[in-house]
Amino acid sequence: MSTLAHDDHHDHKPTGLKRWFFSTNHKDIGSLYLIFALTMFFVGGAMAMIIRAELFQPGLQFVDPQFYNSMVTVHALIMIFGAVMPAGVGLANWMIPLMIGAPDMALPRMNNMSFWILPFAFALLLSTLFMEGGGPAGGWTMYPPLVLQTGNAFPFLIFAIHFLGVSSIMGAINIIATVFNMRAPGMTLMKMPLFVWTWVITSFLLIAALPVLAGGVTMLLTDKYFGTSFFDAAGGGDPVLFQHIFWFFGHPEVYILALPAFGIVSQVIPAFSRKPLFGYASMVYATASIAILSFFVWAHHMFTVGLPIKGELFFMYATMLIAVPTGVKVFNWVATMWKGAMTFETPMLFSIAFVILFTIGGFSGLMLGITPVDFQYHDTYFVVAHFHYVLLTGAIFALMSAAYYWLPKWTGYMYDERLGKIHFWLSLISSNVLFFPQHFLGLAGMPRRIPDYNIQFADFNAISSIGGFAYGITQLLFVYIVIKCALGGKKAKPRVWEGAKGLEWTVPSPAPFHTFETPPKLTKEMLEH
Amino acid sequence: MNNDDISKKNRKLAFLLAIFAISFYLAFVLMHSF
Numbered sequence: 001m002s003t004l005a006h007d008d009h010h011d012h013k014p015t016g017l018k019r020w021f022f023s024t025n026h027k028d029i030g031s032l033y034l035i036f037a038l039t040m041f042f043v044g045g046a047m048a049m050i051i052r053a054e055l056f057q058p059g060l061q062f063v064d065p066q067f068y069n070s071m072v073t074v075h076a077l078i079m080i081f082g083a084v085m086p087a088g089v090g091l092a093n094w095m096i097p098l099m100i101g102a103p104d105m106a107l108p109r110m111n112n113m114s115f116w117i118l119p120f121a122f123a124l125l126l127s128t129l130f131m132e133g134g135g136p137a138g139g140w141t142m143y144p145p146l147v148l149q150t151g152n153a154f155p156f157l158i159f160a161i162h163f164l165g166v167s168s169i170m171g172a173i174n175i176i177a178t179v180f181n182m183r184a185p186g187m188t189l190m191k192m193p194l195f196v197w198t199w200v201i202t203s204f205l206l207i208a209a210l211p212v213l214a215g216g217v218t219m220l221l222t223d224k225y226f227g228t229s230f231f232d233a234a235g236g237g238d239p240v241l242f243q244h245i246f247w248f249f250g251h252p253e254v255y256i257l258a259l260p261a262f263g264i265v266s267q268v269i270p271a272f273s274r275k276p277l278f279g280y281a282s283m284v285y286a287t288a289s290i291a292i293l294s295f296f297v298w299a300h301h302m303f304t305v306g307l308p309i310k311g312e313l314f315f316m317y318a319t320m321l322i323a324v325p326t327g328v329k330v331f332n333w334v335a336t337m338w339k340g341a342m343t344f345e346t347p348m349l350f351s352i353a354f355v356i357l358f359t360i361g362g363f364s365g366l367m368l369g370i371t372p373v374d375f376q377y378h379d380t381y382f383v384v385a386h387f388h389y390v391l392l393t394g395a396i397f398a399l400m401s402a403a404y405y406w407l408p409k410w411t412g413y414m415y416d417e418r419l420g421k422i423h424f425w426l427s428l429i430s431s432n433v434l435f436f437p438q439h440f441l442g443l444a445g446m447p448r449r450i451p452d453y454n455i456q457f458a459d460f461n462a463i464s465s466i467g468g469f470a471y472g473i474t475q476l477l478f479v480y481i482v483i484k485c486a487l488g489g490k491k492a493k494p495r496v497w498e499g500a501k502g503l504e505w506t507v508p509s510p511a512p513f514h515t516f517e518t519p520p521k522l523t524k525e526m527l528e529h
Numbered sequence: 530m531n532n533d534d535i536s537k538k539n540r541k542l543a544f545l546l547a548i549f550a551i552s553f554y555l556a557f558v559l560m561h562s563f
Contacts (some may be wrong), residue, residue, distance in 0.1 A: 110543070173543045174545045228562075241561065
């Protein structure tokens with residue numbers, strides 16, 4: 001494939017700190033997001049190591065229960081808002097303009113602001129761990145009245161969440177404006193790569209869901225400091241109202257984390273199967289269906305609070321419905337691989353593992369969605385196992401797949417394939433050793449969010465902790481692979497992967513600082529993804 | 530369409546989406562206030 005010559009012109013870029021602090025370049029801001037997400041992945045991961053160390057044996061070992069609860073709470077907030085979401089936005093920043101033939105994001109200065117809010121928000125959140133009374137410890141769901149017992153950390157938590165929401169909404173607005181207004185001529189909506197589609201739909205989810213979370217936490221703030229009683233029964237309020245508000249945001253949030261992962265896998269599987277994606281249009285409609293349905297299932301997180309039976313039935317059936325478009329997607333990924341000339345480089349391995357393990361997480365989700373059954377599983381380790389299959393072996397495996405897939409395009413060098421495969425196999429084995437036994441713990445009745453447990457749960461917890469430490473150490477290998485790749489190695493071609501189709505593979509590797517300053521002329525081959 | 534027109538279009542769309550998000554936020558808080 002020919003490289004577009006015009007991309008090599010005017011490749012000047014600012015230097016020093018100014019380049020990063022004042023950047024309006026989508027590639028630089030994408031890199032900032034990705035580096036920030038990786039850093040937060042290790043901060044949140046360190047908290048997970050503390051949790052697993054404490055749970056290695058029954059009894060209290062290393063930390064006091066209050067600090068343990070803080071670790072559980074902040075680990076979740078960091079991983080969701082600090083690692084998975086910024087990693088997805090980083091990929092969107094880097095790849096969407098390249099994929100649709102745009103010179104940059106639609107609103108570059110707002111893009112800079114979206115990113116630079118994040119370090120301040122997380123400084124606020126993490127500073128609470130050093131305050132008197134400790135960090136927030138009521139769980140990431142922040143249910144009142146428990147969360148209102150938080151000490152000085154409380155306003156910091158609330159403002160951090162507001163900032164994160166503002167950052168994400170600005171990012172979402174930018175993506176929508178970029179995709180709707182900046183596509184190269186000929187790049188119609190139904191010709192866009194699926195990664196772009198999943199991000200457009202995710203952006204609408206962000207804009208519709210995050211204001212609801214912001215509203216909920218503002219009400220928490222006024223309940224604590226300004227004498228309101230939104231969630232205080234003594235003043236005529238209702239604590240269950242918060243749960244409704246939180247999960248009206250919280251369930252779409254699950255798809256905010258998962259849909260970009262679907263998009264990544266939909267790019268990687270066709271490339272390594274050397275076939276176009278099976279059922280492109282049905283993939284787009286399935287993604288949109290999942291997004292719409294995600295606003296009608298929130299109460300399946302709160303079956304045990306005492307909902308009317310008709311409400312429980314409605315939310316149970318609505319939850320079952322989501323399995324239909326999700327099934328369409330899994331079918332299409334498998335059908336794409338069917339009779340393809342498959343090879344198994346690291347991105348493909350992570351994507352195949354995603355399809356299998358995300359589906360396991362989906363099945364345990366179906367189990368939890370069955371109202372009468374949920375009464376046994378609710379707030380047990382079964383739930384912890386379920387959402388870690390969806391988010392770790394799901395979303396994070398897809399993000400790893402994306403990192404390996406596009407790393408040569410970002411750095412200009414091939415990563416070490418042998419080390420990549422070692423990273424994959426160690427991650428696959430350790431994450432299953434970590435989370436699979438938690439299903440058994442949950443079914444046997446071990447509650448979540450506790451630092452100590454009955455002796456009968458000891459063996460599975462020990463196994464789970466060993467898997468946890470192994471997974472944590474394995475991720476250091478990923479950092480080594482990325483740094484090694486950034487510093488040098490075999491030069492990457494413009495089209496890094498033989499079967500990869502799309503506009504991003506027409507520019508040189510590494511992608512020049514400025515690309516598509518004049519809109520590219522699209523050929524059939526560029527749209528064959 | 531020249532660059533200025535596209536910028537104008539971008540800002541207009543961003544403004545509309547931001548207004549939507551802010552009013553959704555305010556509506557949610559106010560709805561529960563009365």
